[in-house]
Amino acid sequence: MSSKEKFIEHVAKGYQSKGDYIYMGAGMLEGKVFSEAAVKIPLKTMNRHGLIAGATGTGKSKTLQILAENLSDKGVPVMLMDVKGDLSGIAKASNGAEFIDERHAKLEFAFEPKSSPVEILSLSDQKGVRLRATVSEFGPILLARILELTSTQTGILAIIFKYCDDNHLPLLDLKDLKKIIQYATGDGKVEFEKDYGRISKASTGAILRKVVALEQQGADLFFGEKSFEVKDLQRKTSEGKGMINILRLTDIQDRPTLFSTFMLSLLAEIYSTFPEKGDSDKPELVMFIDEAHLIFNEASNALLDQIENIVKLIRSKGVGIYFVTQNPTDVPEGVLGQLGLKVQHALRAFTAKDRKAIKLAAENYPLSDFYDTKNVLTTLGIGEALISALDEKGRPSPLVATYLRAPMSRMDVLTNKELQDLIDDSPLVEKYNEEIDRESAYEILNEKIEVADKEEAREKAKEDRKKVSKGSSRKSTRQNPIIKVLTSATFIRGVMGIMNKLLK
Structure with missing residues (x-):
């Protein structure tokens, strides 16, 4: 058997699929593309998470686009975190190009331009369906991890949340949270000490400063109503296609804490909320996190632990999470170890640090009889990648240098008009874009303080009147003896004067 035949058999054995699958492209060996060596990812393993890595300009976004549009075609809803703003074109069919035709001719795979159903979401003031969550939905433990609170501060935050629950004070936005923190050691100090114990003003001050720091990153836009319902990420079209939800994050790169806060909340x-799914034929939802280093670089150890735990557990809910970044080392080892599908585009070796990173990246992939992984990583072209996946039984598939297919949708961004038309047609805009500011902890506590202040003012005025009244009474009492004395002395002097005259 020739090396070509051995290679084709090797790939076919590792990537054959009895069920539904996503076709990624064909295997490459020694610079040649073998269309018979089809690389297929079983749909049922797409909830096992994954990684798309590679240097800038090597085709990561296009790989993401291939996976997203194919998942949608299979009836799987998708959520894309679009940090660079270059994924909206998936809503329109490809215009085609000569280089695409040439690529698909090598693959012997028909190119059929088509669009995908898209919903545009936003965390900030950008156009799209607004995503929000209330402070109460976060809860004290999750919020404490985001704010990087100490154990003592976390305990105080838990007491504050308990007080709000006991007194029916809705914690909806950050102004509610700031108000109750101030109230705990201010106007409500006595009330808190009576029912919950003494709370240090220094601790509440430290918590408040961290809340303000989070607010400065734009979290005030995220916290509030109306809360986004995650079931709306699972919508499908009447034809059964899964909706591709694109979250625009082009203004979020300098606000990593807000991004981490949102991701952890979501x-x-x-x-x-998602039910347990067990082993199903396809995922319930697949999420792609572009520029994933934005989450991990600024995250605290507590936050990283929380993300790692959720990644481990959420697979049972039928949810797959895919991290898109430049280098596998951007992803913590605890998370990297959970990823079943790895698509590695080219890495560049310009410095000693780059070469070290390439060596580490190569060690993340299984050994191969056909490739020197470390060298292949630096010689891959645009639209080529090393792929390692799981078969339908969860076993690692062989490493294959893959000549990737092209996306069927446009590989550029929508115009402003196209984007606006897409948003105008959305049924979710009316549901979520109305700003609601109902009565919550901020208003209730302000009213309570105002009532207490008025009552205190009335009591003070009452006391002042009593003091004035008592003062008048004492003044009258002090004057009476004097008047008597003066009257008596005057009378005596008068009598004595008369007597002196008579004696004369």
Whole structure:
């Protein structure tokens, strides 16, 4: 058997699929493309998470696009975190190009331009369906991890949440949270000490400063109503296609804490609300996190632990999470070890640090009889990648240098008009874009303080009147003896004067 035949058999054995699958492309060996060596990812393993890595300009976004549009075609809803703003073109069919035709001719795979159903989401003031969550939905433990609170501060935050629950004070946005923190050691100090114990003003001050720091990153836009319901990420079209939800994050790169806050909230909400799925034929939802280093670089150890735990557990809910970044080392080892599908585009070796990173990246992939992984990583072209996946039984598939197919949708961004038309047609805009500011902890506590202040003012005025009244009474009492004395003395002097005259 020739090396070509051995290679084709090797790939076919590792990537054959009895069920539904996503066709990624064909295997490459010694610079040649073998269309018979089809690389197919079983649909049922797409909830096993994954990684798309590679240097800038090597085709990561296009690989993401291939996976997203194919998942949608299979009836799987998708959520894309679009940090660079270059994924909206998936809503329109490809215009085609000569290089695409040439690529698909090598693959012997028909190119059929088509669009995918898209929903545009936003965390900030950008156009799209607004995503929000209330402070109460976060809860004290999750919020404490985001704020990087100490154990003492976390305990105080838990007491504050308990007080709000006991007194029916809705914690909806950050102004509610700041108000109750101030109230705990201010106007409500006595009330808190009576029912919950003494709370240190220094601790509440430290918590408040961290809340303000989070607010400065734009979290005030995220916290509030109306809360986004994660079930709306699972919508499908009447034809059965899964909706591709694109979250625009082009203004979020300098606000990593807000991004981490949102991601942790979303994953926690999905985990708590989605039912257990077990081993199903396809995922319930697949999420792609572009520029994943934005989550991990600025995250605290507590936050990293939380993300790692959720990644481990959320698979049972039928949810797959895919991290898109430049280098596998951007992803913590605890998370990297959970990823079943790895698509590695080229890495560049310009410095000693780059060469070290390439060596580490190569060690993340299984050994191969056909490739020197470390060298292949630096010689891959645009639209080529090393792929390692799981078969339908969860076993690692062989490493294959793959000549990737092209996306069937446009590989550029929508125009402003196209984007606006897409948003105008959305049924979710009316549901979520109305700003609601109902009565919550901020208003209730302000009213309570105002009533207490008025009552205190009335009591003070009452006391002042009593003091004035008592003062007048004492003044009258002090004057009477004097008047008597003066009257008596005057009378005596008068009598004595008369007597002196008579004696004369």
